[in-house]
Amino acid sequence: MSGQHAPLPPSSAYLWGPEGCPGAMQMQARQPPQEETEESREGDAAHDLLRDQLRKLPGRDVADNGVPIDDEMREAVALMVDWAFAGLAEWSAAKDQFIYENEVHAAAHNLVHPDNDGTPDYVAINWTRKIVRIGDFKYGHGFVDAYGNWQTVNYAAAVVETHQIPNWRDWTFELTICQPRNYHKDGPLRHWKLTGFELYGRVEALKRAAFAAIEPDAPLQTGDHCKHCLAQWDCPANQQRGGYALDIALSQGSSSMSPDALGLEGHLLDQAIRYLTDRKKALDVKIGELLDCGFRVPYHAVEFGKPRDMWDKAKVEQAVQVVEMYGVPVVKGVALPTPRDCMKKGVDAAVIKPYVTTNAPAKKIVQVADNHAAKVFGTRANPQRENT
């Protein structure tokens, strides 16, 4: 969600955490304030609705930021709310002792860092079964994994500390990502369960990363996390990373680039094109497999080329004698002209037919306009959006 954050918020733990970039938060702090995007406003609106529903407040048509609440939002939020209350109903039926809360401030000032706190979307603590259950709602489309998610690990540490859970290394932690608008094979509700002992090691790693992030010379570390970093356009490390050259070019937008800047951007674009070409090839293989199995893949279809006549490899020597009889020159060591070329040069099709085979038509993946895609992804051509 957008708004005021602590210097090391759990929601940015993917950025400053153990697998992120130690210098990212300081780089971001140097950037001018960012305007809210349509996606972030929608995300905030969906979180308003979620908060109301988890608190069983009456429904609303407009969020606090003025964004209208639509049916897509209601459906998305209902998924998280149903999951949350189903779990509570089970605990309640068993007469367990538990509490639950939503968007209540929690701090990991001792376990992680004095500047580390945030507000988890959903927390449930079962004192009878020694379970902490945390749910984080994502309204964006970009896939967020539950496994190894540093944000929910950080919330778990904050909940342990805020609620002073004793002997928490003996507890179980159930960390869930609810992402209704991401179409992933694991579904929109993704869970990661770990023991308190396993959590402890990760919290220690978070703590080390947090202290490294406030060092004055915290190093820059590029990676997938860069695409969510507000300093991306300004970051020297990122500028050298080929995979994100295209993003850099789009964010610069300068009309007076120096020769050095032009040269660098051209070089980075070249790298990016190779990177994207390789990825597209890999994607096409997978898409082809899915289409072969009868799945519908938005924007893609299979197209077959025309079948082609070829010389039968086992009968090439006879074929050479036949085409030479018709006066077609054959150069030793050089492939025969194709059957089609030979026919153009006067060779009788019926005569060469015994020496010819027809190959299977070539298959290729093509892009198509697709109403199904519009139905799945809405009216946007590009279904990718930032997470909120």
Ligand code: SF4
């Ligand atoms: S763009 Fe990447 S390397 Fe640069 S500060 Fe941000 S996260 Fe770090």
